[in-house]
Amino acid sequence: MAGRRLKFWGWGYEGEGLSADEQNAVLRTFADDFGITPRDGGAMPALEDIELRAPRRAPPDSLAAICTSEPYERALHAFGQSQPDSLRIHARDFAHAPDVVAYPNNTGEIAAIYDWAGEIGAAIVPYGGGSSVVGGVTSDVGDVYAGTVTIDLSRFNKVLEIDDVSRSARIEGGARGPELEAQLKPSGLTLRHFPQSFEHSTLGGWIATRSGGHFATLYTHIDDLVESLTMVTPVGTVQSRRLPGSGAGPSPDRFVMGSEGALGIITEAWVRLQGRPMHKATMGLRFADFFDAARAVRAVAQAGLYPANVRIVDGVELKINGATDGSFSLMVVSFESSDHPVDAWMARAEQCCLDHGGTVDVDWRDNPKANLQGAVGAWRTAFIRMPYNREVLTPRGIISDTFETAITWERFEEFYHAIKSATATAIREVTGREGAVSCRFSHAYPDGPAPYFAFHSAGGEGAILEQWQAIKAAASDAIIANGGTITHHHAIGRDHQKWYEQQRPPLFGDVLAAAKRRLDPRGILNPGVVIAG
C-alpha cells in the first residue's frame, strides 16, 4: 500500500479529519444546545500503546508472501467503524486482533487460505473496506478457534469488463467505490451506488451486506444492481448466470446477498450501470411538523415519480449538525436523469409537498446550485463530514451513534414515538442525563419509509461501552417489538445478531444453517454473523 495509510483508530486516512474549527463547532453545538458536555479529550491511540498478543499461528510457506502479522495490519483489521469499535479502540482493547492478515491476489489463493484455516481450526473474517458499523469485520470470534485470519480483498480491485450496450460491468469484489467509479468513468457510465461509506467500502461488501445507496427510491439498493455474482466458498465456487431477469427457481443471487461472509467471499459480480446524470434539480421545503413532512414523502413515493432524493430531516438532527436552529423539519426532493429534463417530475413532486403544508426553503426553478443553498446545503455539508465526528467525540466520552430500520406507513407514527421514547428513556436511565434523539428518512417506498435515527449523550459514570450496549439494546428491542426490521441497510454483523434471530422466521434460520453446513462445513467463515452456532 503506497502513499496514504488508513487510520487504524477511525474513519479515513491518517492526516484527514475535522479541522480545529470544525471540532469546536461540533463540540459547542453538543454542549450549548443539548447539554452534552465533553470530558477531557484523550489523544488518538498510537500503535505503541497497543498490546497485541503474539500471533497464535503463522501461515505455511506457500502463503507467507501474501500474509502479514505486522502490528499495524493487525490493529487496522481488528475493528470496523461501529460505536463499540470506536469505544474499544480508544480503550486500547485489541486482544482479539487477527493473528494473520492475508491479501490474496486471486481465487486460488482464497481457496488455499480456506484450506489452511480449515486444517488448523482458525476462523476467517472477510474484510472489504472495513466500514461495517455493526461489527461485521470485528475479528472478535471467541476462543473456540485456534486463530483468526482476516482476508483483505483490496487486491481484487479491478473493473474487468465494461459492456456499454447493456450498460453493465464485471467488477472484482474488493473494488472500493472511488476505484470502481474511476475505472468506469471513461465509458460515461456509473454504478451510481453511493452509500455514506462509499470511499471505504467495496462492491463485494455492498453485496454481502445488502447495501443501500444515497438515493432514496428505485435503483439505489445493490440488490437490484446485481446481474450475477461469483462467491468462493470452502467447498467450491457459486457462479450465477448473467441475466437481466429470470424466474428460474429461487434466485441464487438473492440468497448470497445478505450472507455477510458467512457462506463465502464474493470475488466478482456483473453489475448494472447507468448513464451519468445530465439533468438535475433539487428543492428544499420546510415543514413545521415532522409527520406532515412524512405524509408529503408518502405522497411523492406513491405518485410513481421515483425521485433521486425524497429525504426528510427533523429539527433535532438539523440543529445538532449545525445546519439550522432546529425550528422546522427539512424536506429535500431531487430528480436526476441521464436522458431528459426533469421539470415535469419536479413540478408534480412540489405540488405533493405543498399539498401537505410544506413551504419553499430552496426553490428549484432556474437554480442549478439549489443543492448547495439554504438548509439543504448546510445539512449536506455536515452529512459529508459526519464520519469524522466520532474520533472527536469518543475520546471525550460522548456516545454518538445511529441506527436505521423500515416500517410500513400506517404504523410509522406510533413506531416513531415508541423508538424515540425507548431510546431517550434508556439514555436517561443509563447515563443519568438527557441525551438527544433525532430522525430522518434515508429511503422511501410506496408502502413505507426507512427511518434513520441518531442518538447522542454524554456518557455517565463507569464503562461507556456497557452504557452504549444498554441503550442500543433498548432501541433494538423497541424496533423488534414494534414490527420494524433490525436493519434496513447497515446489516447484521455481530451487533444485530440477537435481534436478527428474533426477526427471522425460525425455519428460515434452519435453512441458512443447512446452507452453511454444505458450503462451510468446518464453520470457519465469519463466526457469529448471520448464521450463529
Add this chain to the structure above:
Amino acid sequence: MAGRRLKFWGWGYEGEGLSADEQNAVLRTFADDFGITPRDGGAMPALEDIELRAPRRAPPDSLAAICTSEPYERALHAFGQSQPDSLRIHARDFAHAPDVVAYPNNTGEIAAIYDWAGEIGAAIVPYGGGSSVVGGVTSDVGDVYAGTVTIDLSRFNKVLEIDDVSRSARIEGGARGPELEAQLKPSGLTLRHFPQSFEHSTLGGWIATRSGGHFATLYTHIDDLVESLTMVTPVGTVQSRRLPGSGAGPSPDRFVMGSEGALGIITEAWVRLQGRPMHKATMGLRFADFFDAARAVRAVAQAGLYPANVRIVDGVELKINGATDGSFSLMVVSFESSDHPVDAWMARAEQCCLDHGGTVDVDWRDNPKANLQGAVGAWRTAFIRMPYNREVLTPRGIISDTFETAITWERFEEFYHAIKSATATAIREVTGREGAVSCRFSHAYPDGPAPYFAFHSAGGEGAILEQWQAIKAAASDAIIANGGTITHHHAIGRDHQKWYEQQRPPLFGDVLAAAKRRLDPRGILNPGVVIAG
C-alpha cells in the same frame, strides 16, 4: 363449485372458446399463410372416454369431508395448460391422475393432509389455478409414491385486510386474479398484476412461480410486490415480517419465491397495491427491421422512463394472429399513472422510437382509444383470445407452443438468430415440414429484453408428443448454450427441470436440496419440480 364448471381439457369454463368464425380464421391463417394444415379435428374428450385407475388410497375419516375422488375432479387436476398436457389430454392419457383431490379450508387442514400423505408415502401436488404451462401441476410424479394427493387452494380466496395508508393488502394464496381484484376494488386500489393467465391463476401460484405481469417494466413481477408471506411446510410455518424494505440477512421471501410448491404451500401474503390508473396513453410504431425496434426498446428502457408497456412484436407473430400482413414489426409504448398526466413521458419515449427508425402507426396525442386502434388493437384482440387457440389446434394435429427467456442486450441479436434457427431446424427435422417461429418482447430491462418465442407446426408422422419434446429440447438446449435463462416468468415445472439444473449453480442446487430435507423431510411435496431427487 356452484355455477360454471372448468373444462378439464383446456383453458377456461365449459361453454367458452373461439366462435366458429374465430376458429376458421385461425385455421385459415395457419394453412394459407404458413402451410400449416390441419388434420381432421377430433372432438373434445368427454369424461366417459377417460379411463382412470381406481384411487389407490382413501383419506382418513377426519379428512374425508374435504377430499374427493370424483372422476371430474381427478381429471381436472391431472394436468395444467402446457402443450404436452394438451397433447396427452387429447390422447386420453390420464393414468397419472391424482387419487385424491383435497380442498382444505385452513392451514390446519393443510398440515393434516401433509401428515396423512407423509404417513402413507403419497406425493402432494399443490394446485392454485391450474394454469401452469410447464407441467408444474401435472400430477405425473412417477411410481415411487403410494398415491398422489392434489391440494386445491381455491378455498383460500379471500382478501383478509386492506391497508389504504401503506397501500397493501393481506390476501390468501388461493385467490384468483379476478377474485382478488374484485375484493380490492372498493378501496380504489389494485394489485395491478396481470399475467396472461390472470383469470385462472392465483396469488400463491404467482409467488411460487415468480410470475411476470402484463406490464413491461418496473413493478410488474410479483417478486417486487410481496411485502411478506406465509408458507406452510410439513414441519411448520415460515412467516416473514411485513416490511417495505429490509437488509437483514438473505431475504426469506426471495427464497420462497420460485420454490414452486417443493418447499411448502404459500397460504397468504401481504402485497403492495397501487392506485388505479387515471391517466393513460398508448402509441403504436412500425419498424421495417425487428432489430431497429429492439434498439428503440433499449433506448426507452435505458432512459429511466418506466413505461407500462414497451413491447415489440415481429411480423410473423402479427401475421399468424391475423393482426397484420406481417410486413413490419410493431412497437407498442404506453404509460399510465394514478397520479399525473403522462404526456412528458410519452413525448420523450416517442422521440427514442423515432430516433431508431420507427414510424407512427397509432398516434397517442388526444387519442384515448389508441390501444384499440390499428395494429395495436388488432394484436391486442388476438392476444386476449390466444389461450383458447390450443383446443382448436391440438386435436387437428397442430403443435403451437411458446417459450420465453431473457438475455442481455449485447448478446441479443446473436441469441435471437441462434434460438430461432435451432427451433425452425428442429421443426423441419422432426416433422418433415416447415413451421413458423415468431418473437416478441414481453418485458424490457435497462440491461436486456425478455424475448418471448412462439412456434407452430403441423405434426409429422407418428406421435406428436415426442415431436413436441424434440423441438422443445432443441429450443431449450439453444437457450442454455447461448447464455439465456430457461424461463423468465413461465417457471420450471417438470418440463424445464433438466435445463434448470444446467443453469443453476450446482452448489446452490445443493443448498436447495438441504432446504428441502429440512422443510419437507419425507420428500412428498411436488416431486420432480425445482428440487429433484
